[in-house]
Amino acid sequence: QAQVEIDATLASFNPAMQRRSLSSIRSGVTVAMVAVALGFACCENILQIFIYNRSSLRSEITTLIVKSLFPVHPIAAAIQSIYVCRRDLEKDPSIGLGRIVLPSVIFHGTYDFVLLLVTSSWQRSNNEAYLGQGNNLTGVAVLSFCASLFMVLAGGLYYTFSSRAQYARLRGGSGSGVSSVLSEASFGFLL
Secondary structure, three states: OHHHHHHHHHHHHHHHHHOOHHHHHHHHHHHHHHHHHHHHHHHHHHHHHHHHHOHHHHHHHHHHHEEEEEEEHHHHHHHHHHHHHHHOOOOOOOOOHHHHHHHHHHHHHHHHHHHHHHHHHHHHHOOOOOOOHHHHHOHHHHHHHHHHHHHHHHHHHHHHHHHHHHHHOOOOOOOHHHHHHHHHOOOHHHH
16 A cells, blocks of 8 residues: 555656756756866866877876866856856846856956966066976976966955855845855946
């Protein structure tokens, strides 16, 4: 008797008819976009390290480790997911493709610009190896690491504040908490 009820329940179960909260759908969109970005970053890193970088194995492994510490593409995808959900779930008609992509382009472009500025100015002024004599880190290596860390933390904080404000709006709140105020105040020109 109990088995018949379980079978009937399972037979009538239709996942498409399940009600999901907007927050749950938003989480799914973010996870999907970050997963795609991780795949892209993995392919890009393999190409850059093993095909375009024709230096020593030590340099390739060091570059791979450093690139894996700074998840620029996943953060950019997470930022884009906020605007995709704002357009599709919150039904904000002012959000177009430009407003979805622009914050991530600015984030990634600033990250690349800062690193290129540091390494380019260093290469113009010094002809020594990136790792100084005796494997001691040079100032440019430390500066590049600090600049990368700052940019990734800034992108992560921007996503965190924007995400919390969006969750509050999707749950029916006005999103007027501290995180919403910080999100709207910082990088407000991108919203």
